[in-house]
Amino acid sequence: MLRSLSWKLTLAFLLVALTATLLLAAVIRLTSAGQLDRLIIEQRRNELQAQLVNYYQANGSWAGVQLYLAQLRGGLRLREQTNRPPVGRRERYELFGLADADGNVIIPLPGEYLPGARVPPGVLARGEPVVVDGQTVGVILTAGLPPGLNPEETAYLQRTTAALVLAGIGAVIVALLVGVWLARTLTRPLRALTAAAHRIAGGDLEQVVTVQSADEIGELAAAFNRMSREVARANQARKQMTADVAHELRTPLTVIGGYIESMRDGVLEATPERLGVIYSEIERLQRLVGDLRTLSQADTGELKLEVQPVSPAELLQQVQAAFAHQAAQKGVALSVEAERALPAFGADEIRLMQVLGNLVANALRYTPAGGQIVLGAIASSDRHVSLTVRDTGPGIAPEDLPFIFDRFYRADKARATENGESGLGLAIAKAIVEAHGGTLTVDSTLGQGSTFVIQLPQR
Ligand code: ADP
Secondary structure (H helix, E strand, O other): OOOOHHHHHHHHHHHHHHHHHHHHHHHHHHHHHHHHHHHHHHHHHHHHHHHHHHHHHHHOOOOOHHHHHHHHHHHHHHHHHHHOOOOOOOOHHHHEEEEEOOOEEEEOEOOOEOOOOEOOHHHHHHOEEEEEOOEEEEEEEEOOOOOOOOHHHHHHHHHHHHHHHHHHHHHHHHHHHHHHHHHHHHHHHHHHHHHHHHHHHOOOOOOOOOOOOOOHHHHHHHHHHHHHHHHHHHHHHHHHHHHHHHHHHHHHHHHHHHHHHHHHOOOOOOOHHHHHHHHHHHHHHHHHHHHHHHHHHHHOOOOOOOEEEEOHHHHHHHHHHHHHHHHHHHOOEEEEEEOOOOOOEEEEHHHHHHHHHHHHHHHHHHOOOOOEEEEEEEEEOOOEEEEEEEEOOOOOOOOOHHHOOOOOOOOOOOOOHHHOOOOOHHHHHHHHHHHOOOEEEEEEEOOOEEEEEEEEEOO
């Protein structure tokens, strides 16, 4: 429990509240006590100043002033007798001394200026002048020590302390409440995420955690949901792939097995045609295994590329030459639209021919007679070369578009294996282009045709 986030957060809040209250108490105590002292000194000095001015105006000199003040204070002390300041504090009337205008001490300040001494001019300048008829006739000297506090002042300080203690208790209660509340709202989504993570570990991959907050925890929950979706999707793809591979292997193996069994049992004779059928099925299996190997190499980053300078225009011309006969037989026009001046780029020419060959074979398969296939090349401004294969075939339905690069995906499931297409062609093409650091995308409109775009970096 002590290690839980709620506990730590609450404790942190409590600590902040307590520290703040203590600091505030210290500051208030220091400043208010100091200010009180200054205020008291000032008040008493003003009192004394008025008395001194009166005395001088009446007598024209300082002679006998000490006696006069002592008499005055005698009354004062009688009044204060019950509330004498604590021992060790200077008594109030000893707070001030008096010097005449020349600095001769008239009323001594015990320990500082004794009777008959002279006050240095610097100290005299800092003293409070006693002015009579525009003339400075004396200077009040102030002792360094603060005065004691009278009962009202002590009471004031006690009241402030009590208020501070109350404020401190209030702050602690508020800090506890806010801390507990915040800790709960913070940890609730975290607990939900932990529970969901445990469920994923237990095999239930698709988890959705609902977190309302738009803060970092909300972001974490969104990222978690996305991750969970992706993991579930990848897992589904893996299962699908295994099923698809098993399915692809079954047909040729059934054909081969059936023929061989019949021949072994003497039911069928081993004619060259029958052996030919068996051989073409074996070839199909070899192609499938080869394709799967290429894909697994691409997956593990082991696809070896023999990179060399490739001229886009020449590459397209080669592809056109390779498919010219097939296109002519089908009645489809196959042309190249590429500037000769396009700069060469670094790529594995054989692998790239494989990609383009696959795209053109698809285009030929789906484009009806009278249609058109155009191979294009343009240099994009951002140091990329784009190779395009555009056909005027039936196009690809929007619902199929996101999946056509997936392994074993065929838009038209019925006509699949008859023609020997495995549904791996585009997946391999995409893997090879990506191994080059490029992208393979498609733009297709139903009824108008498709354009496959290979974008490669100009290395
Ligand atoms: P396949 O071996 O079945 O051709 P691909 O991976 O090459 O597998 O293609 C996947 C699917 O994408 C095809 O089954 C087809 O439905 C669709 N497709 C690919 N190229 C074209 C095209 N040029 N025109 C229309 N559909 C296409």
